[in-house]
Amino acid sequence: MINNNRQKQKDLITNSTGTFGGLSGALVQSLKSYGIDYKDIFSNIGLSTDINQNFNNRIKKDQFIQLLQDCVAATKDEAFPIEAGKRIHPTMLHHIGLSSLASESLRDLFNRLDRFQSLISDDFSVEMQREEETSKLLVIEKLDTCYTEQAPALLIKDAILAAILRAIRIVFDPDFVPKAVFTTRNPSEKAKSKIQEYFRSTIHYGADYVALEVPNALIDAKLPGANPELAKIYDKASLDQLANLQKQTFTIKVENIIISNLKDGSASKEYVADLLHMSSRNLQKKLKKEDTSFKDILEDVRCRLAVKLLKDGSQTVGEIAISLGYSNTANFSRAFKKWTGSYPVNYIKTH
Missing domain, CATH: 3.90.1520 (H-NOX domain)
Incomplete structure (x- = not known):
C-alpha cells in the first residue's frame, strides 16, 4: 500500500x-x-x-x-x-x-x-x-x-x-x-x-x-x-x-524525485519507478533514450549537493552523508573522492 x-x-x-x-x-x-x-x-x-x-x-x-x-x-x-x-x-x-x-x-x-x-x-x-x-x-x-x-x-x-x-x-x-x-x-x-x-x-x-x-x-x-x-x-x-525541451523533461523529473527523497533513503530505482507508475525496467529504457541512466543521475545529484553543502559549511561531513542517503561517513567519503579526486575533509580545507 x-x-x-x-x-x-x-x-x-x-x-x-x-x-x-x-x-x-x-x-x-x-x-x-x-x-x-x-x-x-x-x-x-x-x-x-x-x-x-x-x-x-x-x-x-x-x-x-x-x-x-x-x-x-x-x-x-x-x-x-x-x-x-x-x-x-x-x-x-x-x-x-x-x-x-x-x-x-x-x-x-x-x-x-x-x-x-x-x-x-x-x-x-x-x-x-x-x-x-x-x-x-x-x-x-x-x-x-x-x-x-x-x-x-x-x-x-x-x-x-x-x-x-x-x-x-x-x-x-x-x-x-x-x-x-x-x-x-x-x-x-x-x-x-x-x-x-x-x-x-x-x-x-x-x-x-x-x-x-x-x-x-x-x-x-x-x-x-x-x-x-x-x-x-x-x-x-x-x-x-x-518541442525539444519537452523531450528532455523525464530526466529532470527523475532528478527532482531523487533530490526530495535522498535524506530518508527512499531514492532507489524501484521507489522512483513506482512513483512514476512504471516498472524499473521501463524507467531505465526511458532514461536510456535521453542518453543517461538512473545510476548516473543519482551520482550526479549526490555530487552536486555534496559540493554545495561542503562549501556552505553549516553541516558536518557525517550530517551531509546522512542527508545524501549514505548509511555511513566512510561510504560517502569514498564516493566523494571518486567524484572529485579528494576526500571531503581535504576538499573543505582547499575550498
Missing part, C-alpha cells in the same frame, strides 16, 4: 525544467555595477561561471531563489532584484524575445509569453487579469513544481516585475509609467527610494500579489515595431525549441 506521503509526491510530479539559464547574464551585469565579482556567488550554488554555458542550461527553482538571495546579501541592497530585472532585455530570451519585439500589441506580447512560458520558466509565469478599466499583469509562482517547501520567492517575483516594465518600455514607450505597482515585499526605506525611481508610480507594498496595473486602452494599442510576419517566423522557432 502506498502511504500518504508517497501519494502526495505522485500528485505533485510535474514536468518542471526550471528557468532559462541565460537570465543569469542580467545578474552578472547587475553585480558588476556594484563592483562585485559574480564567480564565487555562482559557483557556491553549483552554477557555471561561464555565462555562455548557462545559456544552454536551466536553473532549478531552489538554485534561482538561493542565487538571488546571495546577490542581495553580497550587495547589501534589498532593491537588487529591481536592478537585475531592469537589465533583462528581450533578446536574452532568444526566439521568444525576438517575436515579442515584433508583437502587434501588449496583449499580443503577453499572450505570446503565456504560450511559450515554459521556454523561460516552469516555476514562474505572467498572467493578464482584465478588469473594467485596467488590466493587471500578475507574476505567479507555480508552487506545484516543488516537492519540498521553498523559501519565499518574493525576490524573483520583483525581478520579473521589473523585467515586465523594461519590456513594455522597449516595445511601447521608454517613458511608460504603470497606473500602479503591487508587491508583497516591504523593504527598507532606502530600497523603496530606488524602487520608486525605477517604477515612477504608486507602489503598494505588502500587497497580496505582485503585479503591474496598466490601462486597457494601452493594452490593445498598436505597437510601433509591430511586424506580424516576423513574429510568425520566430514563433515557429519557439515551437521547435519547446
Whole structure:
C-alpha cells in the first residue's frame, strides 16, 4: 500500500525544467555595477561561471531563489532584484524575445509569453487579469513544481516585475509609467527610494500579489515595431525549441524525485519507478533514450549537493552523508573522492 506521503509526491510530479539559464547574464551585469565579482556567488550554488554555458542550461527553482538571495546579501541592497530585472532585455530570451519585439500589441506580447512560458520558466509565469478599466499583469509562482517547501520567492517575483516594465518600455514607450505597482515585499526605506525611481508610480507594498496595473486602452494599442510576419517566423522557432525541451523533461523529473527523497533513503530505482507508475525496467529504457541512466543521475545529484553543502559549511561531513542517503561517513567519503579526486575533509580545507 502506498502511504500518504508517497501519494502526495505522485500528485505533485510535474514536468518542471526550471528557468532559462541565460537570465543569469542580467545578474552578472547587475553585480558588476556594484563592483562585485559574480564567480564565487555562482559557483557556491553549483552554477557555471561561464555565462555562455548557462545559456544552454536551466536553473532549478531552489538554485534561482538561493542565487538571488546571495546577490542581495553580497550587495547589501534589498532593491537588487529591481536592478537585475531592469537589465533583462528581450533578446536574452532568444526566439521568444525576438517575436515579442515584433508583437502587434501588449496583449499580443503577453499572450505570446503565456504560450511559450515554459521556454523561460516552469516555476514562474505572467498572467493578464482584465478588469473594467485596467488590466493587471500578475507574476505567479507555480508552487506545484516543488516537492519540498521553498523559501519565499518574493525576490524573483520583483525581478520579473521589473523585467515586465523594461519590456513594455522597449516595445511601447521608454517613458511608460504603470497606473500602479503591487508587491508583497516591504523593504527598507532606502530600497523603496530606488524602487520608486525605477517604477515612477504608486507602489503598494505588502500587497497580496505582485503585479503591474496598466490601462486597457494601452493594452490593445498598436505597437510601433509591430511586424506580424516576423513574429510568425520566430514563433515557429519557439515551437521547435519547446518541442525539444519537452523531450528532455523525464530526466529532470527523475532528478527532482531523487533530490526530495535522498535524506530518508527512499531514492532507489524501484521507489522512483513506482512513483512514476512504471516498472524499473521501463524507467531505465526511458532514461536510456535521453542518453543517461538512473545510476548516473543519482551520482550526479549526490555530487552536486555534496559540493554545495561542503562549501556552505553549516553541516558536518557525517550530517551531509546522512542527508545524501549514505548509511555511513566512510561510504560517502569514498564516493566523494571518486567524484572529485579528494576526500571531503581535504576538499573543505582547499575550498
